[in-house]
Amino acid sequence: MTRQPERDARDILSREIGFSRKPHGGRLRIALAFPNTYYVGMSNLGFQTVYRLFNEQEDVVCERVFLPGRQELQAQLASGRPLRTIESNTPVRNFDVFAFSVSFEWDYTNVVSMLRLAGMAPRADARTRHDPLVVIGGAVTFVNPEPLAAFAEVIAAGEAEALAPALAAAMRDADGRDDLLRRLAAERGFYVPSFYDVHYRPDGTIAAYEPKPGTGAPTVVQKAAIKSVERLDPPATTIFTPDTEFGSRFLIEVVRGCANLCRFCWAGYNYLPVRAFPADRILELARLARPHANRAGLVSIALCDHPEIERILRGLIDMGYSISPASLRLDDLTEPIVRMLHESGERSITIAPETGSDRLRRVINKTVTNAEILERAELIFASGLENLKLYYMIGLPTETDDDIDAIRELTAALRGILLAHSRTRGHLGRIVASVNPLIPKPGTTYQWLPMEDPVLT
Numbered sequence: 001m002t003r004q005p006e007r008d009a010r011d012i013l014s015r016e017i018g019f020s021r022k023p024h025g026g027r028l029r030i031a032l033a034f035p036n037t038y039y040v041g042m043s044n045l046g047f048q049t050v051y052r053l054f055n056e057q058e059d060v061v062c063e064r065v066f067l068p069g070r071q072e073l074q075a076q077l078a079s080g081r082p083l084r085t086i087e088s089n090t091p092v093r094n095f096d097v098f099a100f101s102v103s104f105e106w107d108y109t110n111v112v113s114m115l116r117l118a119g120m121a122p123r124a125d126a127r128t129r130h131d132p133l134v135v136i137g138g139a140v141t142f143v144n145p146e147p148l149a150a151f152a153e154v155i156a157a158g159e160a161e162a163l164a165p166a167l168a169a170a171m172r173d174a175d176g177r178d179d180l181l182r183r184l185a186a187e188r189g190f191y192v193p194s195f196y197d198v199h200y201r202p203d204g205t206i207a208a209y210e211p212k213p214g215t216g217a218p219t220v221v222q223k224a225a226i227k228s229v230e231r232l233d234p235p236a237t238t239i240f241t242p243d244t245e246f247g248s249r250f251l252i253e254v255v256r257g258c259a260n261l262c263r264f265c266w267a268g269y270n271y272l273p274v275r276a277f278p279a280d281r282i283l284e285l286a287r288l289a290r291p292h293a294n295r296a297g298l299v300s301i302a303l304c305d306h307p308e309i310e311r312i313l314r315g316l317i318d319m320g321y322s323i324s325p326a327s328l329r330l331d332d333l334t335e336p337i338v339r340m341l342h343e344s345g346e347r348s349i350t351i352a353p354e355t356g357s358d359r360l361r362r363v364i365n366k367t368v369t370n371a372e373i374l375e376r377a378e379l380i381f382a383s384g385l386e387n388l389k390l391y392y393m394i395g396l397p398t399e400t401d402d403d404i405d406a407i408r409e410l411t412a413a414l415r416g417i418l419l420a421h422s423r424t425r426g427h428l429g430r431i432v433a434s435v436n437p438l439i440p441k442p443g444t445t446y447q448w449l450p451m452e453d454p455v456l457t
């Protein structure tokens with residue numbers, strides 16, 4: 001039997017720690033959507049951070065809304081009942097803003113589904129001023145806002161710490177919807193698609209993209225970024241629930257950005273400059289979260305670039321956390337770091353050689369060599385870590401069959417080191433290698449790289 005949605009929301013809240021509930025009267029009301037299920041969305045650090053940033057403002061009330069699970073979705077569609085928020089069970093259409101935090105391209109269609117479930121027209125040009133303002137942000141709009149532009153009044157491109165307060169301030173000061181859109185278009189990081197005309201060539205490519213006269217919109221919308229994180233709280237889990245993938249984990253961002261600039265890496269290009277969150281604040285937040293989590297998930301693309309990473313790891317271990325790092329950059333993996341990860345109870349580590357040959361690695365601007373990778377593997381397995389996860393890519397420019405063979409050879413060499421250490425330990429570890437095709441991302445050196453032309457091969 002399908003449960004009632006109101007009941008589900010009450011059950012969800014009864015198992016959560018850290019959610020925010022405020023009276024709506026006199027406040028700017030924001031329904032914040034994650035375009036996937038509760039189980040997926042509540043492990044998303046970006047989503048949790050936007051929720052915190054809005055609710056930190058006294059005159060803003062922000063409530064969450066998720067895509068219903070498959071079973072609930074059928075019941076919801078059958079009943080015609082509109083999409084409602086978790087905290088107060090209020091229909092999304094009653095809010096001032098319907099904001100989406102979109103992290104993954106595969107959730108694009110869920111944005112459209114959620115607009116429909118809310119009882120709103122999916123396309124912005126079919127909605128009225130009485131509908132909530134639809135604002136779409138998150139990592140994907142940072143990469144490329146266009147796929148979702150037709151569905152939003154406003155696209156928020158950039159870092160939430162800059163965008164969330166700016167959106168709330170513009171809503172406070174604006175005199176009506178037109179004035180609001182003009183104010184936002186004048187702010188860095190806000191793109192108002194209806195303020196632009198697009199001209200196409202006969203072959204369908206874009207000939208020109210121009211702001212409409214009188215809108216004041218800039219020709220190029222620049223992403224919003226914060227210059228310094230010294231006074232900022234790092235993004236961290238603020239709502240704990242067992243009903244999500246990383247339910248027992250305290251997630252926290254330690255350092256933002258990566259200076260390596262690998263030619264394919266969207267995150268490297270888009271999160272510059274590298275900014276390290278203050279170690280004392282990271283440890284303070286971890287201490288406060290300790291009653292609710294026994295694992296610390298360190299979310300950063302270049303974790304070991306934090307100048308105080310060893311002090312942070314030691315502090316987390318002393319609090320009794322086991323530490324689960326994201327993929328680690330090989331060039332700054334040191335013996336103390338590996339030793340402390342093992343000491344915390346971690347058994348696996350993830351590294352990204354990307355390819356098997358030094359030549360191709362130089363092409364993509366990743367300077368670590370096979371000799372260094374094998375040397376680090378020795379360090380990893382000697383420390384007691386048992387399992388290694390490897391990320392490889394295929395389809396890179398100038399790749400030959402020899403480069404593909406080199407992936408197999410490097411993996412076999414790593415396995416040799418693993419086996420040698422497993423023998424002395426009397427316990428067999430595991431190597432898991434994943435091989436993914438290159439997907440050229442906007443904003444990187446490879447953004448215009450075409451797919452291989454079958455006519456030429």
Ligand code: SF4
Pocket residue numbers: 258259260261262265267268269301302329366
């Ligand atoms: S080292 Fe990793 S995070 Fe840094 S630019 Fe290269 S792929 Fe991106």
